[in-house]
Amino acid sequence: MRVGDIEIGAGDFVTMAGPCSVETDIQLISTACHVRSAGARILRGGAFKPRSSPYAFQGHGLAGLQMLARARERSGLPVVTEVMSECDVAMVAEYADMLQIGSRNMENFALLEAAAQSGKPILLKRGMVATLSDFLRSAEIVLENGNPNVILCERGIRTFETALRNTFDVSAIVLLKQISHLPVIADPSHAAGCRDLVPALARIAVTAGADGLLVEVHPSPDDAWSDGDQTLSFADFDEMMVSLKPYVGLRERRNDPVHAEAIAMGEAQ
Ligand code: PEP
Ligand code: MN
Numbered sequence: 001m002r003v004g005d006i007e008i009g010a011g012d013f014v015t016m017a018g019p020c021s022v023e024t025d026i027q028l029i030s031t032a033c034h035v036r037s038a039g040a041r042i043l044r045g046g047a048f049k050p051r052s053s054p055y056a057f058q059g060h061g062l063a064g065l066q067m068l069a070r071a072r073e074r075s076g077l078p079v080v081t082e083v084m085s086e087c088d089v090a091m092v093a094e095y096a097d098m099l100q101i102g103s104r105n106m107e108n109f110a111l112l113e114a115a116a117q118s119g120k121p122i123l124l125k126r127g128m129v130a131t132l133s134d135f136l137r138s139a140e141i142v143l144e145n146g147n148p149n150v151i152l153c154e155r156g157i158r159t160f161e162t163a164l165r166n167t168f169d170v171s172a173i174v175l176l177k178q179i180s181h182l183p184v185i186a187d188p189s190h191a192a193g194c195r196d197l198v199p200a201l202a203r204i205a206v207t208a209g210a211d212g213l214l215v216e217v218h219p220s221p222d223d224a225w226s227d228g229d230q231t232l233s234f235a236d237f238d239e240m241m242v243s244l245k246p247y248v249g250l251r252e253r254r255n256d257p258v259h260a261e262a263i264a265m266g267e268a269q
Contacts, residue, residue, distance in 0.1 A: 001149040001183060003098045003121050004078040006041050008151060009183025013248045014212035016042035016080055016123075016185070017237065020227035021049055021057060022064035025071075030219050032075035034234045038241045042098070043068070043077040044214055048084045049226060050104045057225045065095035072097075080123055086114035093118040103127050103155060103190075106138050116145035123214070125153045125187065132172055139182060151183045152176055153214060154205075156191030165193020165230065168201050173208040185212040189230045195221065198232060199240040206247040215240070 001008055008014050017035040022028050022045040032043045047064025049057065060067070068079045078097035083089055084105060092099060098121040105111050106127035115122055122142050126135045139150045154173050156166025168191035176184045186208075188201030202213055218224045221231035232240065 001121055001151065003042060003080070006078065008185075009211045011252065013206065013210075013244075013251060014042065014185075015040045015215065015241070016044045016212065017215045017217045018044040019046075019218045019224060020189075020216050020231060021046050021225045022060055022067050022081075023225050025067050027219055028067050028071040029074050031217055031234075032071040032077055034219075035217055035237060036075050036077050038234075038238050040215075040241075041077065042080055043071055043075060044080050044100070044216075045071075046082050046226070048082055048088065048092070050082070050084055050102050051226065062091065065092060069095050083111070083115060086111045089114040089118050093120050096120065098123055098151075101125060101138075103130075106130055106135065109138075109141055112138060112141045113145050116142040116147040119147060121149035121151065122147060123151045123153055123185075125155050126157065126169075126172070128156075128158045128166065130157070132175060135172075136176075136180060139180070151185055151211075152180065153185050153187055154191070154210075155187035155214075156193075164191075164197070166191050168192065168204070170204055170208050173205060173210050177209045183211040184209070185214055186210045187214040189214070189216040189227070189232075193230050195230055195232055195236060198230065199236070199243055202240055202244060203247050206244055206251055209251070 017040040047059050049059035072079045080098040081096045082100040083092040099115050100123040103125045142150045156168050159167040186205035188198045216231040217237045218231045221228045
């Protein structure tokens with residue numbers, strides 16, 4: 001599928017990055033330009049934030065969408081941002097190149113239908129307690145509403161484990177790639193909940209066959225208005241992108257039939 005002139009699921013590995021919340025023009029534009037220089041292809045930032053607490057920052061709404069549009073203009077990166085209500089779909093679609101449906105809304109069928117009908121590509125995040133068949137059913141609602149452009153995003157699920165924010169279900173990536181034709185990306189930031197783990201989970205996601213990543217990045221993560229603990233600094237992001245290169249290279253060779261055979265033979269020995 002395509003977002004602007006970027007193909008996702010066709011072989012290239014596509015990183016989407018940006019702050020959890022759109023805060024200010026300076027924060028967003030500096031992040032957009034930085035992540036682009038490090039190899040990200042799509043800018044991600046939230047204008048409507050589904051926060052666990054009603055007292056936390058809920059996003060700038062329309063003003064945030066306008067900041068995203070300005071950051072797209074300055075950086076040249078297409079923009080993905082979350083839409084939380086079917087009432088906002090038309091407004092968000094006016095500014096965004098792709099609509100994100102968040103975990104908490106994976107089964108909001110009215111929202112899925114309205115988002116699908118906008119015609120924009122949809123980034124669908126797995127619900128925290130969704131099985132893979134629940135997840136695929138939600139994707140099918142989008143497809144059935146005439147929109148074939150859906151990306152599945154594994155972002156960690158709730159389990160009995162409390163050491164991390166969520167449990168990264170890497171097997172979901174492998175299985176979804178086998179049973180579905182849709183592109184699959186991973187969000188190691190929300191899976192981990194802590195920034196030190198994000199690069200390792202990102203490398204695991206590439207190895208598992210993911211088509212891309214969604215990563216939270218901020219100029220000063222400790223001052224971020226949301227999800228600072230799991231957010232990478234510019235330097236952390238650069239280091240992660242460099243560390244991903246050999247894994248992405250191997251993945252691309254795997255997609256090339258000549259090399260795939262050699263790699264399979266090497267693994268069998
Ligand atoms: C987000 O992407 O910032 C977000 C709120 O993610 P999730 O829906 O996966 O919790
Ligand atoms: Mn977040």
